[in-house]
Amino acid sequence: MTRLKFFVKIRQFLKILKKSLLPKELQRRVALNSVASNNKPRLVPLSRNFSRLPILFLLILNLLGYQPVLSFPPIIQNAARASDEQTQKIEADFLPQIQLPHPGYLSTRFSRWHPGIDLATGLGMPVHPVAEGIIEEVNFGIFGYGNDVIVSHPKGLKSLYGHMGRIYVKKGQSITSQDTLGTVGLTGFTSGPHTHLEIYRDGKTINPLTVLPPVQDYPGDPSADGLNPVGGKTLKPDFN
Numbered sequence: 001m002t003r004l005k006f007f008v009k010i011r012q013f014l015k016i017l018k019k020s021l022l023p024k025e026l027q028r029r030v031a032l033n034s035v036a037s038n039n040k041p042r043l044v045p046l047s048r049n050f051s052r053l054p055i056l057f058l059l060i061l062n063l064l065g066y067q068p069v070l071s072f073p074p075i076i077q078n079a080a081r082a083s084d085e086q087t088q089k090i091e092a093d094f095l096p097q098i099q100l101p102h103p104g105y106l107s108t109r110f111s112r113w114h115p116g117i118d119l120a121t122g123l124g125m126p127v128h129p130v131a132e133g134i135i136e137e138v139n140f141g142i143f144g145y146g147n148d149v150i151v152s153h154p155k156g157l158k159s160l161y162g163h164m165g166r167i168y169v170k171k172g173q174s175i176t177s178q179d180t181l182g183t184v185g186l187t188g189f190t191s192g193p194h195t196h197l198e199i200y201r202d203g204k205t206i207n208p209l210t211v212l213p214p215v216q217d218y219p220g221d222p223s224a225d226g227l228n229p230v231g232g233k234t235l236k237p238d239f240n
Contacts, residue, residue: 098130098211099177101161101195102184105218110207116160116198117208120218123165123193125184128177130159130199130212135173145196146188149181156203162196163188 104121108114133153140147145162149169152158165185169175184193199208209215 097177098213099128100213100215101127101130101181101197104194104215106209106215107192107194107218110209115205116162116196117215118194118196119215120192120194121184123184123186125193127161127164127181127184127195129153129161129175129179129181130177130197131157132176133157133159133174135169135171135175138167138169138171140167141188144188146190147182147185148188148196151175151181156201158200160196160198160200162198163190163194 100119102119102121102125104119104125106117107120108118110117127149129151131151131153133151135149136152136158137148137150139145139149145160147164147167148160148162149164149167150158150160161181163185164181164187165183167182169179169181175181184195186193190196197208199206199211
């Protein structure tokens with residue numbers, strides 16, 4: 001046996017002896033440390049497609065017409081809403097006499113996302129203008145407001161009546177509050193017979209409830225104050 005082979009044999013023997021003398025628990029820890037030292041952590045970058053998802057989402061919302069809106073705390077929102085409604089009520093004293101377009105119940109209130117109110121009533125109910133004025137627009141459609149009429153009133157007021165069925169007026173026609181614009185229908189995006197009513201003051205939407213007579217919430221008692229349903233306690237169209 002050569003000297004080199006002898007030293008190799010001795011080294012292997014010492015390694016085996018060293019392992020046999022170590023406790024089993026210590027041997028296990030040494031083995032785990034050896035494996036861990038060979039496995040270096042790798043940073044996995046985010047996929048480019050994943051990082052672009054928020055941008056794509058915002059782009060789709062923008063194309064659909066939605067814009068991000070910064071909202072204020074509820075206390076500030078309520079204070080601003082109360083101030084705005086008080087101003088509108090004060091201004092209402094200087095407006096022409098306003099009436100309900102027809103008997104009905106308040107099914108949807110005015111809000112940032114719903115710039116008007118919905119008055120639920122019977123299909124075919126006659127729709128009257130809230131005040132005298134001139135017919136500004138007459139539109140027929142199957143989407144959105146469906147068939148709608150826009151009336152221009154004195155003192156910078158305008159009113160819009162959506163989801164109508166029949167329309168009896170023409171653009172440019174002068175009307176009084178006793179005239180009939182048409183009937184309540186189911187045109188446009190609607191889940192039931194009602195009139196979507198919007199009121200504008202100098203081109204800006206205002207809450208119709210601040211200038212209209214009291215409206216009963218839905219569901220409610222048809223005989224409540226401010227409501228005189230046609231045909232007793234059932235809201236029926238009046239074709240007389």
